[in-house]
Amino acid sequence: MTPRDAADDNGSRWSDLDRPPLNAAALRRAVVREDGLYRDIQVVRRTGSTNSDLVALADRGDADEGAVLVAEEQTAGRGRLDRRWSAPPRSGLFFSVLLKPAEVPVARWGWLPLLTGVAVATGLSRAAGVDTALKWPNDLLVTVDGEERKTGGILAERAxxxxxxxxxxxxVSLRAGELPVPQAGSLVLAGARGTDRDPLLRAVLRSLEDWYGRWRAAAGDPVASGLQDTYAAGCATLGRTVRAELPGDRSLVGEAVALDGDGRLVIATKDGVQEPVGAGDIVHLRPA
Known part of the structure; x- marks a missing residue:
């Protein structure tokens, strides 16, 4: 692991009083339990990517299930299709969790990004009072000035x-002038009742533990665990006309009508064909 646990470039982690640092000890007391999922929570000042760091630890056998790595700043965060993700220090929540769902058939592991989306949306709704919608497969959406904006994303990697x-x-607290692109959003711009990241992170981690436990107890069955129905209920993509940019420079336009048992998005074309999409970039073509 190569995170930089040193002072920010300006020499003080208290340089922005609206964005205090996370309290690692308090987070551990709140979510690490002997009978729970989480084994440890590490908070680092800066790193390239918490996912890359935690994957490397897992590959070396130096991390157990339930290890959580949080960064106050990510300089090379990655999303789907290797898109970059960056933000000012302490302006968001950037974290990774190692899961080892041994009880679940590998064929059902594709539900983990969707499960994480449900858990994050549920936790943010409770802790921030912000209605967070899910864009298939792994984007988190909020409403800012009547417009749908991306405020977060999820990436799952084998480790x-x-x-x-x-x-x-x-x-979390990005102001309008700090957004990476005009189409982005943040919890504060969506009217969050609080932007203290400690309770937000606790709520999200507890929600993830709850949903992961349900899913694992059901051997990954998305119906028995309630995951498929809950994701569909919170998915802003379903019922929309979409364009799917697919591997091989192929695109598909139609209505997103359902999620199948593998978590794929089913798109109905104007020709009456229903095609499941398991990977691709989805563009919403009209408002809900």
């Missing part, structure tokens, strides 16, 4: 022996 690292990035 070590039988492990998956799920990474989450959420814009």
């Amino acid at each position: 070590g022996e039988g492990g998956v690292v799920v990474g989450v990035g959420i814009n």
Whole structure:
């Protein structure tokens, strides 16, 4: 692991009093339990990518299930299609969790990014009072000035022996002038009742532990665990006309009508064909 645990470039981690640092000890007391999922929580000042760091630890056998790595600043965060994710120090939540769902058939592991999305949206709704919608497969959306904006994303990667690292990035306190692109959003711009990242992170981690436990107890069955129905209920993509940019420079336009049992998005074309999409970039073509 090569995170930089030193002072910010300006020499003080208290340089922005609206963005205090996370309290690692308090987070551990709040979420690490002997009978719980989380084994440890590490907070580092700066790193390239919490996912890359935790995957490397898992590959070396130096991390157990439930290890959590949080960065106050990510300089090379990654999303799907290797897109970059960056934000000012302490302006968001950037963290990764190592999961080892041994009880679940590998064929069902594709639900883990969707499960994480449900858990994050649920936790943010409770702790921040912000209605967070899900864009298939792994974007978190909020409403800013009547417009749908992306405020977060999720990335899952295989790690070590039988492990998956799920990474989450959420814009919490980014102001309008700090947004990476005009289409982005943040919790504060969406009217969050609070932007204290400690209770937000605790709520999200507890929600993830709850949903992961349900899913694992059901051997990954998305119906029995309630995951499929809950994701569909919070998915802003379903019922929309979308364009799917697919591998091989192929695109598909139609209505997103359902999620199948593998978590794929089912798109109905104007020709009456229903095609499941398991990977690709989804563009919403009209408002809900």
